[in-house]
Amino acid sequence: MSELNYRFRDPALAQLALTHRSVGKPNNERLEFLGDALLGAIVAEMLYEVHPKASEGELSRLRAQLVNGQALAVMARELALGDGLKLGPGELKSGGFRRDSILADAFEATVAAVYLDGGFEACRETVRGLFVERIAALRRSSKDAKTRLQEWLQAKGLALPQYELIASHGEDHAKTFDVSCSVTEPLAFTAEARGGNRRAAEQDAAEAVLNRLLEQQRGA
Amino acid sequence: MSELNYRFRDPALAQLALTHRSVGKPNNERLEFLGDALLGAIVAEMLYEVHPKASEGELSRLRAQLVNGQALAVMARELALGDGLKLGPGELKSGGFRRDSILADAFEATVAAVYLDGGFEACRETVRGLFVERIAALRRSSKDAKTRLQEWLQAKGLALPQYELIASHGEDHAKTFDVSCSVTEPLAFTAEARGGNRRAAEQDAAEAVLNRLLEQQRGA
Structure with missing residues (x-):
């Protein structure tokens, strides 16, 4: 109470x-x-x-x-x-x-x-x-986006996402990283994100993919 | 500006x-x-x-x-x-x-x-x-619900809504009125509302009908 x-x-x-x-x-x-x-x-x-x-x-x-x-x-x-x-x-x-x-x-x-x-x-x-x-x-209790994306795909028996470093920019002290996150057929979707480190960029890319998949699921 | x-x-x-x-x-x-x-x-x-x-x-x-x-x-x-x-x-x-x-x-x-x-x-x-x-x-510029409902039906070439007094309750100094608003086929929907006077009850009933029709239109 x-x-x-x-x-x-x-x-x-x-x-x-x-x-x-x-x-x-x-x-x-x-x-x-x-x-x-x-x-x-x-x-x-x-x-x-x-x-x-x-x-x-x-x-x-x-x-x-x-x-x-x-x-x-x-x-x-x-x-x-x-x-x-x-x-x-x-x-x-x-x-x-x-x-x-x-x-x-x-x-x-x-x-x-x-x-x-x-x-x-x-x-x-x-x-x-x-x-x-x-x-x-x-x-x-909240899980990060990469974990949630992985669990979502596993629950559907689908392949794990692929993360790739596309490019990095800037001087060593202020580097940014462009990363992609891709899921394979039948979903076939890729998102890119930029971050101050590779992990942060991967999280953002994973979240973009997950949001897109959840939207599709809701029929949007 | x-x-x-x-x-x-x-x-x-x-x-x-x-x-x-x-x-x-x-x-x-x-x-x-x-x-x-x-x-x-x-x-x-x-x-x-x-x-x-x-x-x-x-x-x-x-x-x-x-x-x-x-x-x-x-x-x-x-x-x-x-x-x-x-x-x-x-x-x-x-x-x-x-x-x-x-x-x-x-x-x-x-x-x-x-x-x-x-x-x-x-x-x-x-x-x-x-x-x-x-x-x-x-x-x-805002129009009342009865006007909006009427315009919506007219724009679709449909019959005007019917308002009916169903019942009135209470003593003269504190009467309430139950009113229904109905639209005919193909929409076929009726809403009821209660108000301190007939016009107010009709407005509320008209708004309930209109909201329902707009929901249907959005496919909800």
Whole structure:
């Protein structure tokens, strides 16, 4: 069980954040819109700080792991938000207070309620308090791009990627390296990346390939 | 031509925000990730304030009109961000400083740079200054849901929607109305909504139908 660690000046805002649309209007849908956006920004900043070398794609991937509906429902349960939910009769009967989507929405709406009640710094501190351990845990468990690409290919019974040094530029004290990462048929895709050392360039190239493969898989 | 109305303490941050990935690393991709999220939150708050009756779906739709790549590229041009862009040789040759996606990314990255340089309030003021007129203009031109649904159906040569009062509840001084909005074959979809007056309920029902039709159109 965790705690919000925020005390509302206006308890009606906290209550509105827990009012499902099945009750009628006003409900928490507008707050959810605002809270979703605030949460995205505050978690983005945390990841930006904690992962100073991560690419934009990597940061997006990490954030999606933290703020998807299922993850937010878990956090809502830890805060026992379900106990305070106001639901219409239909949702009450069918156990809406246990449903992931309703809980996740209530969590997002609560973030917006803190913002409107106490301002950005209060909201930021509250969200940071709730996410700091999760972000640290994710960081400990997160694998580098080369490892993830290798595991993805192995799981599909495909050949391992090939890394090649294409060129290096500059004087010894400020050398950069161009590296390619290729996967063979049936995927047949190559990406190139430049880095201050060969390993960093390989990681970036691997991530570019992996992102492309995941996009293809999603049918994009 | 508009102005950012923000003076950087650390000009290197402003410069980084205009450094495209074609230059190598460091570049503005990580800032773009952060700026995109901040922009989403600050514009969400503005719309939340300006449209106190808009539904979540309506707020999302309005935001998408304001912060899509094309709209941000227009704003980047107004700020003349293209003049400060740092591009690699390939992008320079092919006129990357004129490309929408590169300009939009630079705009988002600049928002993050203001945040990191001056804090949330400075960033919020800057973004609000840039969007306030656009949001007011959008508000003046925005049509209600019933009008948009009607226009959408007419453009496809389809029959107009039917609105029906299903029930009304409560005492005269606090009556609520249940209304349905239906579209006929081949779409065949009905949504219901409840409101404090019939017109408001019809608007909500029309918006639910329209959102559903737009989702279908996108193949969701």
